[in-house]
Amino acid sequence: MIFNEKRVVLKDGKEVVLQSPKAEDASLLLEYINGLSGETPFILRTPEDCTDTVEDEEQFIKSCGESPYNLMISAYYGGKIIANSNLKFNKRSKIAHKCELAIGIRKEFWNLGLGTALMAALEEAAKDFGCKIMTLIYIEGNERALRLYTKCGFTEFGRLPCGTKMSDGSYVADVYMFKNI
Ligand SMILES: CC(C)(COP(=O)(O)OP(=O)(O)OC[C@H]1O[C@@H](n2cnc3c(N)ncnc32)[C@H](O)[C@@H]1OP(=O)(O)O)[C@@H](O)C(=O)NCCC(=O)NCCS
Numbered sequence: 001m002i003f004n005e006k007r008v009v010l011k012d013g014k015e016v017v018l019q020s021p022k023a024e025d026a027s028l029l030l031e032y033i034n035g036l037s038g039e040t041p042f043i044l045r046t047p048e049d050c051t052d053t054v055e056d057e058e059q060f061i062k063s064c065g066e067s068p069y070n071l072m073i074s075a076y077y078g079g080k081i082i083a084n085s086n087l088k089f090n091k092r093s094k095i096a097h098k099c100e101l102a103i104g105i106r107k108e109f110w111n112l113g114l115g116t117a118l119m120a121a122l123e124e125a126a127k128d129f130g131c132k133i134m135t136l137i138y139i140e141g142n143e144r145a146l147r148l149y150t151k152c153g154f155t156e157f158g159r160l161p162c163g164t165k166m167s168d169g170s171y172v173a174d175v176y177m178f179k180n181i
Pocket residue numbers: 040042043103104105106109110111112113114115116117137138139142143144145147148151
C-alpha cells in the first residue's frame with residue numbers, strides 16, 4: 001500500500017515530507033533504524049539486532065508497497081529518512097476492522113509535532129481502509145509515547161507484565177492501547 005506525498009510543517013518551521021519509502025531509499029531507511037536503535041530503549045530493536053542488509057530492506061519496502069495489508073509512511077528531511085511508521089491491516093473478514101500501528105522518530109526531531117502528524121496520517125489511512133479500531137503497544141515508562149497516544153485519543157486496555165526485557169536485564173510491561181475511529 002502506498003501513501004501519497006504530504007507536506008508537514010513542524011513546530012520549529014522545518015518542512016518534512018511524509019510518503020511511503022521507495023525501494024531506492026533502502027539505505028536511508030537502514031540508516032534511520034540503525035540510528036534510532038541507539039537513541040532510545042523504547043523500540044524493540046537494539047543496535048545488535050540491526051543486521052539487515054540494503055538488499056533485505058529493499059525487498060521489505062517492495063513487499064510493503066505491493067501488499068494491500070501493509071502501509072509504511074516515512075518522514076523525509078534534508079535527503080534523509082528521519083521517521084518511519086507503519087500500519088498492519090488484516091485480510092480475514094472477522095478481524096479486518098482492526099489494524100495495528102507503530103511509529104519511530106529520530107531523536108533530533110522529537111517534540112516537534114511530527115508524531116502527532118504521523119498519527120493523523122495513519123488514522124486517515126486506517127479510515128480509508130475501512131477500519132473501526134486502531135491498536136498499538138508501547139513499552140512501560142515511555143512517557144512521551146504515552147502523552148502522544150493519549151493526546152491522539154488512545155486508551156489503555158491492558159498490560160502484559162514483563163513483556164519486554166530491557167538491555168540492563170530488567171523486565172517491563174507492554175502496554176496495549178486502542179482507539180475507535
Ligand atoms: C514517542 C514519539 C513517537 C513521539 O513523537 P513526537 O514527535 O516526539 O511527538 P509530538 O511532538 O507530536 O508530541 C509529543 C508530546 O509529548 C510531550 N512530551 C515530551 N516529553 C515528554 C515527557 N518526558 N513526558 C511526558 N510528555 C512529554 C510533548 O510536550 C508533546 O505533547 P504536547 O503536544 O501536548 O506538547 C517519538 O518521541 C519517538 O519516536 N520516540 C522514540 C521511539 C518511540 O518511543 N516510539 C514509540 C514506540 S511505541
